[in-house]
Amino acid sequence: MDGLYKPRFSLALALYIAFGGVIVGRMFWLPNMDSAETIIVENEGLYYEEVVVPPRGQIYDRWGYLLAGNQTVYELGLELMQIDCQRDAEFIVETLAQFFKIDKNQILEGACQPYEEGKSVRYTVQNYVDANLVLRVENYINDYNETLTAEEMANGAPSLDGINFRKYTFRSYPEGELASNVLGFVSYIDDKAYWGLEEYYDTALSGNAEKIRIDYDPYLAGENQLPEPGVDLILTIDRNMQAATERLLDEAIQSTGAVNGVVVVMDPNNGDILALATSPRWDLNAFQQESGWFPAFAVARPYEVGSVFKVLTMAAALDAGAVTPDTMVKDEKILYYGNIPITNWSYNIPTDLNMTECLQYSSNICLTQVADKLGPSQFYDYIEAFGIGQPTGVDMAGEVSGSLRDPRDKDWTLSDLATNSFGQGMYITVVQMLKAVSALANEGQMVTPHVVKAMVKDGEQTPIQLISPGQPIKAETAATITEMLAISLTAEGHNLQVPGFRVAGKTGTGQIADVDGYTLDVTNASFVGWGPVDDPQFLIYVWLERPESSIWGSQTAGPLFVRVAEEVVTLMGLPPDEVRFGLE
Amino acid sequence: MKTRNRLIQAYQQLPWRNQAGRLVLAFFLIVCFVMIAIIYLDVGGRVALYGRWIQDANWEIEQNEIAIKGLETNLAEITSVKMMDERAISANYHRIKNSEMLFLEVNNFPARQEADLSAIFNNSQNTNTLPREYTLSLVEWIQQLFQNWVDGYIIS
Numbered sequence: 219m220d221g222l223y224k225p226r227f228s229l230a231l232a233l234y235i236a237f238g239g240v241i242v243g244r245m246f247w248l249p250n251m252d253s254a255e256t257i258i259v260e261n262e263g264l265y266y267e268e269v270v271v272p273p274r275g276q277i278y279d280r281w282g283y284l285l286a287g288n289q290t291v292y293e294l295g296l297e298l299m300q301i302d303c304q305r306d307a308e309f310i311v312e313t314l315a316q317f318f319k320i321d322k323n324q325i326l327e328g329a330c331q332p333y334e335e336g337k338s339v340r341y342t343v344q345n346y347v348d349a350n351l352v353l354r355v356e357n358y359i360n361d362y363n364e365t366l367t368a369e370e371m372a373n374g375a376p377s378l379d380g381i382n383f384r385k386y387t388f389r390s391y392p393e394g395e396l397a398s399n400v401l402g403f404v405s406y407i408d409d410k411a412y413w414g415l416e417e418y419y420d421t422a423l424s425g426n427a428e429k430i431r432i433d434y435d436p437y438l439a440g441e442n443q444l445p446e447p448g449v450d451l452i453l454t455i456d457r458n459m460q461a462a463t464e465r466l467l468d469e470a471i472q473s474t475g476a477v478n479g480v481v482v483v484m485d486p487n488n489g490d491i492l493a494l495a496t497s498p499r500w501d502l503n504a505f506q507q508e509s510g511w512f513p514a515f516a517v518a519r520p521y522e523v524g525s526v527f528k529v530l531t532m533a534a535a536l537d538a539g540a541v542t543p544d545t546m547v548k549d550e551k552i553l554y555y556g557n558i559p560i561t562n563w564s565y566n567i568p569t570d571l572n573m574t575e576c577l578q579y580s581s582n583i584c585l586t587q588v589a590d591k592l593g594p595s596q597f598y599d600y601i602e603a604f605g606i607g608q609p610t611g612v613d614m615a616g617e618v619s620g621s622l623r624d625p626r627d628k629d630w631t632l633s634d635l636a637t638n639s640f641g642q643g644m645y646i647t648v649v650q651m652l653k654a655v656s657a658l659a660n661e662g663q664m665v666t667p668h669v670v671k672a673m674v675k676d677g678e679q680t681p682i683q684l685i686s687p688g689q690p691i692k693a694e695t696a697a698t699i700t701e702m703l704a705i706s707l708t709a710e711g712h713n714l715q716v717p718g719f720r721v722a723g724k725t726g727t728g729q730i731a732d733v734d735g736y737t738l739d740v741t742n743a744s745f746v747g748w749g750p751v752d753d754p755q756f757l758i759y760v761w762l763e764r765p766e767s768s769i770w771g772s773q774t775a776g777p778l779f780v781r782v783a784e785e786v787v788t789l790m791g792l793p794p795d796e797v798r799f800g801l802e
Numbered sequence: 803m804k805t806r807n808r809l810i811q812a813y814q815q816l817p818w819r820n821q822a823g824r825l826v827l828a829f830f831l832i833v834c835f836v837m838i839a840i841i842y843l844d845v846g847g848r849v850a851l852y853g854r855w856i857q858d859a860n861w862e863i864e865q866n867e868i869a870i871k872g873l874e875t876n877l878a879e880i881t882s883v884k885m886m887d888e889r890a891i892s893a894n895y896h897r898i899k900n901s902e903m904l905f906l907e908v909n910n911f912p913a914r915q916e917a918d919l920s921a922i923f924n925n926s927q928n929t930n931t932l933p934r935e936y937t938l939s940l941v942e943w944i945q946q947l948f949q950n951w952v953d954g955y956i957i958s
Binding site: 227230231234235237238241242244273276278279280281282283284285287288289290349385387390392393394396450452457458461671674677678679717718784787788791792793794797801 | 818821824825828829831832835836839865867868869871872874875876877878879881882883884887898899900901903905907914916917918919920
């Protein structure tokens with residue numbers, strides 16, 4: 219009996235094993251073939267590649283107010299593959315004309331372009347379409363589609379499916395022209411950053427655009443790595459202080475008739491720039507309508523600063539021991555030095571002056587003698603130590619180093635020592651002066667002016683590391699010169715006091731050279747001051763170019779300093795000196 | 803007890819009992835394999851589904867983040883210095899001077915905190931850390947096991 223039934227049994231067993239083997243084999247086979255072939259529509263392929271541009275990093279003021287952000291805008295276009303020229307084009311054009319100002323003939327021509335893969339795929343109708351308008355158009359299209367009956371569709375009713383919106387981000391400056399000279403701008407025309415922080419930190423802000431592979435395979439869904447987003451910046455700028463400073467500068471420009479102006483407020487203890495105002499300014503959201511050079515005056519426009527430079531000459535001489543506050547000099551109205559005549563701004567300056575009076579009366583003859591006592595070698599060594607004629611390293615694009623002749627230059631003469639001692643014959647930027655004068659307000663230690671406080675990346679906020687650029691003078695010298703300037707400011711008699719606070723400062727009236735030499739018809743009016751004297755919390759530099767109401771810094775830049783300082787102490791919440799001294 | 807013994811005796815006398823037993827065993831093994839296959843394919847199918855959800859969710863996250871930035875910018879426009887100034891003036895506020903301020907000494911009063919944006923941002927874009935085992939196929943898993951065994955054998 220086994221002999222009869224054994225083959226049948228063997229066959230049955232073989233069939234069952236084969237059946238099981240097919241199931242098991244299929245179990246191993248399925249996961250190891252390309253999943254996309256079984257799951258994805260054939261036309262789409264396994265993956266696609268695209269260049270992904272991460273959103274640009276945003277810029278905030280020190281309190282977290284947004285100064286530069288990203289706005290979502292839309293591009294209105296027509297997908298040519300979905301448009302039947304005969305059936306749809308005219309209807310599409312009439313529909314779009316209800317919402318947009320368009321050239322109908324041009325759009326009609328564009329809509330009827332033949333579709334050609336890789337060459338003629340989409341026709342752009344309009345850029346920078348507002349999200350609300352997009353919503354209105356999309357609602358209109360949806361309503362139209364819903365009202366279409368099946369019969370109408372079958373009879374070839376026109377379709378609006380070819381209308382398409384593409385979303386992208388667009389740089390936006392919600393504060394308009396506030397701090398525009400600090401921020402710079404991103405041009406939507408060529409997608410490049412120009413000036414200010416936008417250009418200086420462009421690489422960090424823009425992140426890394428990468429060509430990435432987007433897998434359709436859902437097993438690989440988690441492995442798709444998006445590019446790193448741009449870094450966000452937190453500035454040292456105080457939005458409210460910036461606005462107040464700009465307002466006061468605008469008022470001063472109006473009242474003095476100056477061509478341009480710069481006011482900078484800095485913390486002398488660490489170099490934080492709290493406000494950097496210029497006039498005029500650009501509206502960064504409409505930069506394409508602006509003309510002329512970008513107003514980066516504070517970093518890119520060196521000028522002959524005039525008498526404000528005397529504070530550095532005097533500080534150098536005191537530090538080197540060439541003079542003391544009690545050293546006397548004779549001012550005899552004219553001094554010939556290096557074959558050029560040196561004169562003062564006024565003939566009413568006393569003849570015998572001590573060093574404090576030299577600053578009080580802003581005597582060019584006195585400072586020439588001070589520089590002579592110091593000697594060219596030491597004078598220019600100190601100038602170099604103060605960073606004059608060199609870039610400060612401020613984190614804004616476009617900084618220039620200015621120009622300064624020293625004894626190593628073949629065209630330097632002794633007369634340069636005289637003119638340089640009172641701030642003429644050299645071109646210095648505002649930030650260079652800030653950096654140099656910070657040593658006087660910060661116990662001899664200079665600070666580097668900067669506008670970025672911290673960066674935010676991957677959820678972590680990292681403060682900027684600050685390195686001291688050097689200590690050109692001793693702390694005692696800084697205290698001495700500060701006291702001298704506080705006394706001279708009080709005695710100068712131009713009402714340049716900040717009510718409730720003792721401040722140190724110096725006016726400056728720099729002559730402007732033209733082809734015929736220097737004239738006093740047009741000047742650069744400047745003022746530098748800091749306070750409170752016992753514990754400086756602010757350092758303010760003012761520059762008004764070519765004021766018309768008066769050529770003198772004491773009558774134009776000085777009063778502006780006082781108004782700005784009054785606003786600064788209010789916004790800082792700084793108690794007046796007598797209140798502070800009463801608390802100690 | 804009697805019924806059980808009878809059943810046992812009947813089975814012991816049944817012709818083809820050995821063959822039938824082998825067939826049953828074969829069927830049992832096939833069913834086991836099929837069950838494993840069903841579970842495996844079910845899990846694989848769910849992985850594919852969740853993978854699709856992850857892809858869609860990532861895209862939505864990205865779109866939402868872009869939208870959030872846009873709204874943040876809108877909010878900044880509404881609360882800009884210029885707008886706030888206008889509102890303050892219309893509400894009859896005036897700019898205070900330092901001489902009008904009253905200073906009070908308050909012990910341990912915290913100073914105004916500067917911006918700390920580290921808590922706001924949460925990088926959720928590149929957080930996938932699916933272990934490799936979760937995406938291995940059965941063959942790859944067996945290959946890995948074999949490779950580990952070979953490596954361990956060689957080392958020892």
